[in-house]
Amino acid sequence: MDDERFPGLHRRGFLAATGAASLGALALAGCGGSGSEGSDAKGDGTPKRGGRLRAAFAGGGAGETLDPHLANLFADAARAKAMYDKLADYGADLSAQPRLAEKWESNKTLDRWQVTLRKAxxxxxxxxxxxxxxxxxxxxxxxxxxxxxxxSLDPIDLDASRATGERSIEFVLKRPTAELPNILAAFGAYIVPKDASDFDKKPIGSGPFRFVSFTPGRSAVFRRYDDYWEGAPHLDELEFVVANEESARVNALLGGQVEYAHELNPTTARAHEGKGQIEIVRLRNSAMQGFAMKTDRAPFDDKRVREAFFLIADRKELVDGALSGAGVIGNDLFGKGYEYYADGLPQRAQDLDKARALLKQAGAEDLKVTLDTSAVAAGFTESAGIFRDQAKKAGVTVDVKMGSKDSYWADILDNGTLCCYRSGALPIEAHISQRLLTDSTTNATKWKHKDFDALYQQAQSTRGKTERAAVYERMQRRLYSEGGFLIWGFADWILGTARNVGGVSTKAPANTLDWARFDKVWLA
Incomplete structure (x- = not known):
């Protein structure tokens, strides 16, 4: 029976699915340690044991599964994290931290790695x-x-890799790589029991919670696993309920039907922050926001035009207008605050005179371009309108074209010349390998340079971290000067919790290890 105060909310706390909520370009990533560092503890700050926490996420309808290797939505990832473990996961700075892998060590040529499992x-x-x-x-x-x-697992030669003991593995790589731990931490690389196949009726993992029940598109219930290797959770039970509309998640939180609501918008946060009814948690640096210029076609095959567009952007106006101030300005490089980020480059500012001069040098005066956007992600339509008005001041006409939410990410990968783009947290190395190499499968800027590819291979085969960071900095300096990503900001990821919820991390970007760490959360 529905509760008339909250349409779609059933008496037992289930929120009916109203459609799919794809991660889109948001990639997933982790925070090491105990999970308590940076926690936002409510009440008296003392963890308490017991109770069931209900967490509302957007879901994927009747096709949902608990198969962790098929995880694609935020809800999928959170449920998988509750039930399963990976060998490693990403820290708040996107460096790999050990999880089921107690330690790892490579040979001198970086093409064989020994991984030792912890007792779990x-x-x-x-x-x-x-x-x-x-x-x-x-x-x-x-x-x-x-x-x-x-x-993500492609660099591993799994035919040649082998167990060297009950808790030890030799991974043989197809090519030298210094960053196998990033592979072990890859999104979806969860460890399941040998020969496991029934994931929706009797799933078994090694995570902090064990399976109780699952209704695709509606609810999943898990119970504390007392023998969890990192210590038993504080909660007795954890229930995931599905609410695809942000308003449904907020109303359920306000009405006491759930204690945790994932992915709130900045307007909602402003309306409730500091008012005492619910708590707003902001996960900083969670989502890159920008525009992707295709560097293989006019007008952006001329690096002077790309530089002009870098200089057209008023980044503060974009953050304030498109994100309602819920974020920080970017500097045309991915991964602000992450491991290997080149933070020594000058912060780029709007310079319309220089932009006009560059466009004139390129023979691109009175330039007209189409900017593809969609309501597929928060801030996309707003940023497109703001940038259109900024470009007009430099003599550039931007025609904003609205695309389908259902096909936007596929549509903009190969088509058009300029589009709105975003990404979630992932290592800078993964951003480069997935999006900026000649054979990258999601190369939205069509940045294809063999010498750049060679630098990436050099970074991968460089053992020393300091020396490897220097190679990544060289690559980022080039992207800063002539790349195809105009990265104007980094958005906060916003959560809402009931006031009696403690232990929610405020330091980890969305989809890192300490995001949705319900084993570290308690009810005061």
Whole structure:
């Protein structure tokens, strides 16, 4: 029976699915340690044991699954994190932190790595072994499947890799890489028991919560696993409920039907922050916001035009207008605050006179371009309108074209010349490998330079971290001067919680390890 005060909210706390909420370009990523650092503790700040926390997420309808290798939505990722573990996960600065892997070590040529597992058990009491890891990775890499982590695991030669003991594995790589831990932390690279196949009726993981029940598109219930290797959760139970509309999540939180609401917009946050009814949590630096210029076609095949567009942008106006101030300005580089970020480059500011001069040098006076956008992501339509008005001051006519929410990400990958773009947290190395190499599968700017590819390979095969950082800085300096991403800001990811919820991290970007760490949360 529906509760008339909250349409779609059922008496037992279930929120009916009203459509899919894709991650789009948001990629997933983690924070190491105990999970308590940077926590936002309510009440008296003392963790308490017991109770059921209900968390509202946008969902994927009747097609949802608990198969962690098929995770694609935020709800999928949060449920997978509750039930399963990876060998590693990403820290707040997007460096890889050990999880099920207790330690790792490479040979001198960086093409063989020894990984030692910590002592951990699955929910049926069986130990997590090297055989489970190899089964999981080979399942993900199955060419007949469409598991998202498949591309991330590609550098590993799984035919040659082998167990060297019950809790030790030798990973053989197809090419030297200094950053195998990033691969171990890849989104979706969860470890499941050997030969596991029934993930929706009797799933077994090694995570902090064990399975109780699952209704696709409606609800999933999990119970504390007392023998979890990192310590039992504070909560007795955790329930995920589905609410696709932000208003439904907020109303459920305000009405006491849930204690945690994922992904609130800046307007909602401003309306409730500091008012005492609910708590607003801002996860800084969670989403890159920008425009992608295709560098292989006119007018952006001329780097002077790209530089002019860098100088047209008033970044503060874009952050204030498109994000309602819920973010910080960018500097045309991905990963602000992340490991290897080149933070020594001058902050770019609007310079319309220089922009006009560059356009004149390029023979692009009175330039007209189409900017593809969509309501697929927060701030996209707003930023398109703001940038259109900014460009007009430099003599550039921008025609804003609205695209379909359902097909936007596929449409803009190869088509058009200029589009709105965003990305979630992931390592700078992964951003480069996925989007900026000649053979990258999601190269929205069509940045293809063999010498740039060679620098990436050099970084991957450089053992020393300081020396490797220097190579990444060289690459970023080039992108800063002539790349195709105009990155104007980094948005906060906003959560809402009831006032009696403690232990929610305020330091980890969305989809890092300490995001949705419900094993560290308690009810005061």
């Amino acid at each position: 058990t699955f929910h049926d009491g069986k130990p997590v072994t090297a055989a489970d890891v190899l089964y999981s990775y080979r399942r993900i890499a199955d060419p007949k499947q469409a598991f998202r982590a498949k591309a």
